[in-house]
Amino acid sequence: MHATLPLLQATDFPALRRVRLDTLQVNLGYLCNQSCVHCHVNAGPNRTEQMDRATADLVLRVLAVGSVSTLDLTGGAPELNGHFRHLVRGARASGVRVIDRCNLSVLLEPGQEDLAAFLAEQGVEVVASLPCYSQDNVDQQRGQGVFEKSILALQALNALGYGQPGSDRVLNLVYNPQKAVLPPPQAELEADYKRLLMANFGVRFNQLFTLANMPIQRFGSTLVSKGQFASYMTLLRSAHRHENLASVMCRTTVSVDWQGHLYDCDFNQMLGLGLGAAGQERMHLSALLDADLNHRPIAVADHCYGCTAGQGSSCGGALV
Numbered sequence: 001m002h003a004t005l006p007l008l009q010a011t012d013f014p015a016l017r018r019v020r021l022d023t024l025q026v027n028l029g030y031l032c033n034q035s036c037v038h039c040h041v042n043a044g045p046n047r048t049e050q051m052d053r054a055t056a057d058l059v060l061r062v063l064a065v066g067s068v069s070t071l072d073l074t075g076g077a078p079e080l081n082g083h084f085r086h087l088v089r090g091a092r093a094s095g096v097r098v099i100d101r102c103n104l105s106v107l108l109e110p111g112q113e114d115l116a117a118f119l120a121e122q123g124v125e126v127v128a129s130l131p132c133y134s135q136d137n138v139d140q141q142r143g144q145g146v147f148e149k150s151i152l153a154l155q156a157l158n159a160l161g162y163g164q165p166g167s168d169r170v171l172n173l174v175y176n177p178q179k180a181v182l183p184p185p186q187a188e189l190e191a192d193y194k195r196l197l198m199a200n201f202g203v204r205f206n207q208l209f210t211l212a213n214m215p216i217q218r219f220g221s222t223l224v225s226k227g228q229f230a231s232y233m234t235l236l237r238s239a240h241r242h243e244n245l246a247s248v249m250c251r252t253t254v255s256v257d258w259q260g261h262l263y264d265c266d267f268n269q270m271l272g273l274g275l276g277a278a279g280q281e282r283m284h285l286s287a288l289l290d291a292d293l294n295h296r297p298i299a300v301a302d303h304c305y306g307c308t309a310g311q312g313s314s315c316g317g318a319l320v
Helices: 053-065 084-093 115-122 135-142 146-159 186-201 217-225 229-238 242-247 266-271 285-289 302-308
Strands: 023-027 070-074 097-102 125-129 171-175 207-210 253-256
Touching: 023 053, 023 266, 053 084, 053 285, 070 084, 084 097, 084 115, 115 146, 125 146, 146 171, 146 186, 171 186, 186 207, 217 229, 229 302, 242 302, 253 266, 266 302
Parallel strands: 023 070, 023 253, 070 097, 097 125, 125 171, 171 207
Antiparallel strands: none
């Protein structure tokens, strides 16, 4: 695995400050039932890092006392953490919106047979990764048989009301390019996804989010191995749009790792860049019980161009 942080630290990316904190994006660990080529977390079946119950309880304490309105659960496969359902129940009981970043195939894992029903019962929004509407492309990126499992999972979610007209059970899909390119226009690709998934599989969903691949961890290392890292960074930098800076997710979100340490975003977490302009401040989740992160500087490096290139990219899809 090639380390990419040394290639990213020297940057002229514009300085940023957090506007407010309304979303806590919590990484429950790096264990996953898949090993995707584009994964910026380097997650997989052999990872053992998992958030413990004490840290999960601390997340709920922060939600109870703070101004955070959204809990965004990610991983790995966050559902494989034994405290996932405890966190969901606690957050929903506090009136907090919960997002589950789901890889879909986890719904078919042994012991997870009731997971879709649990998500529906709790009113959890599902953001599901489906990098293409084509079986060959998905299986190439995510592993043999993953597309078929993903379709079965989507059909199960649809049967529970997810993505259906008039339903409040939200199902959004996520697209990542397979190569070192920017995503295509989100609205046009969403129309293709909706048409083909309905025609071929009877699948419905609410929105498609297009995300640019970040030049870090597994994807970044692959770029280095192929000699494409410099050209990909040139692409991101040349496509930078200043107007996207107002909407990047780090301005309203804080990322929490499986041990409870805080970062300005999930990508900085994977690079080990702590809070603040220098990326060196080591702050723990417990600090959010009384600390105010509003208007504080955000740690930036060259990978941040991945969020502002072209139509922009965030955990909520395109920015413009």
